[in-house]
Amino acid sequence: MDPKKNRIGLELTPYRGGKTTLCAGCGHNAISERIIEAFFEMGVDPRQVIKLSGIGCSSKSPAYFLGGSHGFNSVHGRMPSVGTGAVLANRKLIAIGVSGDGDTGAIGIGQFVHLMRRNVPLVYIIEDNGCYGLTKGQFSPTATVGSTLKNGIVNDIDPIDTCMLAIQLGASFVARSFSGDKKQLLSILKASLSHRGTCMIDVLSPCVTFNDHEGSTKSYAYVKEHDEVAGDVSFVPYFDEINVEYDAGTTTAVTLHDGSHLYLKKVAEDYNPTDRLAAMSLLAETARRGEFATGILYVEPDKQDFVSQLNIIDEPLATLPLSKVRPGPEVLEQLMESLR
Numbered sequence: 001m002d003p004k005k006n007r008i009g010l011e012l013t014p015y016r017g018g019k020t021t022l023c024a025g026c027g028h029n030a031i032s033e034r035i036i037e038a039f040f041e042m043g044v045d046p047r048q049v050i051k052l053s054g055i056g057c058s059s060k061s062p063a064y065f066l067g068g069s070h071g072f073n074s075v076h077g078r079m080p081s082v083g084t085g086a087v088l089a090n091r092k093l094i095a096i097g098v099s100g101d102g103d104t105g106a107i108g109i110g111q112f113v114h115l116m117r118r119n120v121p122l123v124y125i126i127e128d129n130g131c132y133g134l135t136k137g138q139f140s141p142t143a144t145v146g147s148t149l150k151n152g153i154v155n156d157i158d159p160i161d162t163c164m165l166a167i168q169l170g171a172s173f174v175a176r177s178f179s180g181d182k183k184q185l186l187s188i189l190k191a192s193l194s195h196r197g198t199c200m201i202d203v204l205s206p207c208v209t210f211n212d213h214e215g216s217t218k219s220y221a222y223v224k225e226h227d228e229v230a231g232d233v234s235f236v237p238y239f240d241e242i243n244v245e246y247d248a249g250t251t252t253a254v255t256l257h258d259g260s261h262l263y264l265k266k267v268a269e270d271y272n273p274t275d276r277l278a279a280m281s282l283l284a285e286t287a288r289r290g291e292f293a294t295g296i297l298y299v300e301p302d303k304q305d306f307v308s309q310l311n312i313i314d315e316p317l318a319t320l321p322l323s324k325v326r327p328g329p330e331v332l333e334q335l336m337e338s339l340r
Helices: 027-042 058-064 079-089 101-105 109-118 162-169 182-193 220-225 276-288 329-338
Strands: 049-053 070-073 094-100 122-128 173-178 198-204 227-229 231-236 251-255 261-266 292-299
Touching (some): 027 198, 049 058, 079 094, 079 109, 094 101, 101 109, 109 162, 109 198, 162 198, 162 276, 173 182, 182 198
Parallel strands (some): 122 198, 173 198, 227 292
Antiparallel strands (some): 173 292, 231 261, 251 261
């Protein structure tokens, strides 16, 4: 096979997007690069992908990857409902949504809640910098207590932990990573593409302009020093030979929806990513210590997704002929007659 092409015969070019207009060094750009790598290496056809976003610096990101994919930039905080409609209309689409900590945790929190509880098949990425970078750096709902702005103002309001919330509400794949950790983030993104259900990935992504100073708990330096890794993530897609070696008793193996294998090497504790209570306990304990738990925190590979729950036919609704989706006047007449 040509080393410049992936398993479906495509080069990297169709997976790239436009030139970024974000600040130089922005963590969001690193996330876009990992998305490009993940989709290319997994051999996903860009034409089968829909990119979704809301409003904010983060929501500009879909313009910078998968240039040949469908795209929809929605109203502020409303990306979840647009994404739900898209996958219901065409269940064969692979949906990836990019949001921010403000777009998700503030104006969009209601829509986020219902997306998580429905387990809609969508990869939901939060580019989390703890501030409103598009409007001069005010604290966002994920800013931790004690963090400071560049002008010295201290945040004294408890943050929303989007990972904890997603697990409580019913998301079947929840992870957290750091934009500066290429290996971990790439493995998580690949695994998310093999999971059928809501994949909520909170990516700590420092804002180099407004929130990368001493006193910020979302700066590059702080995150690197306070990153508590839950496990070393190794991912083997269903189309590759399984060849992973770990010492007995040190690894948790999870088989994902499409037959891919996820291996999590335990680091400090006997952590089980399929245990909801253990995941929430880990998040609470690391937050108490002022640290960020990263890695795949929770996965429920057998949970039924929203589209399957609705018993929608296999053929996408978007491609059904009008004769099936818009019955003629005689059907209405029959219906009205039955009600008399």
